[in-house]
């Protein structure tokens with residue numbers, strides 16, 4: 001069954017929405033001030049404490065120090081870290097030394113070389129994306145036949161999910177903009193997106 005991640009939760013009611021529709025993962029964008037979905041580590045703690053224990057909390061980071069990422073993993077605030085910056089193999093090796101948490105490395109896929117780099121990642125999973133929370137799709141032809149389990153992200157929502165699953169067979173789909181209305185999470189869109197994945201699976 002294809003896993004589902006709903007990313008970019010910022011408010012207690014967003015957590016209530018995912019608790020209601022139960023995706024497999026949810027994401028908090030932590031310490032990324034340029035993001036409108038940014039939350040502080042303390043806010044992430046409060047939101048994660050409200051989360052259904054059956055949903056895996058993921059921290060989304062951009063070039064955060066390994067010690068700060070490991071602290072949130074080792075405290076159990078998050079169970080996985082999604083790395084969305086320029087983190088390289090040495091960064092991941094050091095992070096692995098500090099924590100046993102699951103690591104997801106995000107790649108912006110704009111060329112075949114990007115997909116090749118992603119395939120070599122030392123992380124547990126890779127996430128193929130157009131950017132980070134942009135609501136835009138990348139050229140899916142670049143992910144056809146991708147050789148390891150991956151999260152598919154970028155411009156996904158209830159309307160294009162079955163096409164994505166049919167073509168690319170990802171391990172998981174990750175949605176943020178596509179389950180928002182006027183910049184905030186929309187429970188009707190979350191319900192529709194989760195149902196679309198479950199229906200297909």
Ligand SMILES: O=C(O)c1ccccc1NCC(=O)[C@H](O)[C@H](O)COP(=O)(O)O
Nearest residue numbers: 007035132133134135153154155176177
């Ligand atoms: O959401 C953000 O603002 C963000 C900022 C910086 C790095 C990552 C960010 N988001 C990651 C995600 O929300 C998802 O992994 C993915 O990019 C979803 O994108 P989309 O559904 O296209 O909004």
